[in-house]
Amino acid sequence: MRIKKEFYRKGTIEIAKDLLGKYLVTIIDGKKTVGKIMETEAYLHDDPASHSFKGKTKRNEPMFMEAGKCYVYFIYGMYECFNVVTNKENIGEAVLIRVLKPVEGIDFMIERRGKEKDLCNGPGKLTISMGISRGLNGVDLSESDEIFIEDRGKFKGNIIESKRIGISKGANLDLRFSITD
DNA sequence: CGACCGATTGACT
């Protein structure tokens, strides 16, 4: 069932861990796709690597909205990355979804990606496969019919903590969380 | 206004 608003009212790191094993669902253009969340990364307000570090701007404004909203940003001129906004309004924190395991609508993912491999194993890839774009910025995950997260229960396993990758600024804190299948 | 650069990816050595 769909995760309720209360889920997002916890600490950012706790949410980053709790999102593992949950299912991200999008219904864009009537095409339903579902992916199991396999890897996340936490971005905190006092973190030099976070977009929110230097305060609110036009770009990162969704990060400062209430918990449970979407933050989608455009990066490197060609990719978009999907985040779940956390913490209270006016505190810019979020959890980046890095890796999904395709579960439903795989044909739609292949159609959007134009290839059959590597559909969701990276933050820029999963947004393409799931049909996520900047138009979803500020959308509430507990209310939208286009994008939401489901808890299908049953996940049990070890959470692996590791250093974040692909960033130049900031300490290599253990803010990256993943599970195996 | 111009210059720089990024929470990435894919192609290539």
Next chain:
DNA sequence: GTCAATCGGTCGG
């Protein structure tokens, strides 16, 4: 392993 692609946000003049 290396590196170019590509463009909106941000910052300095």
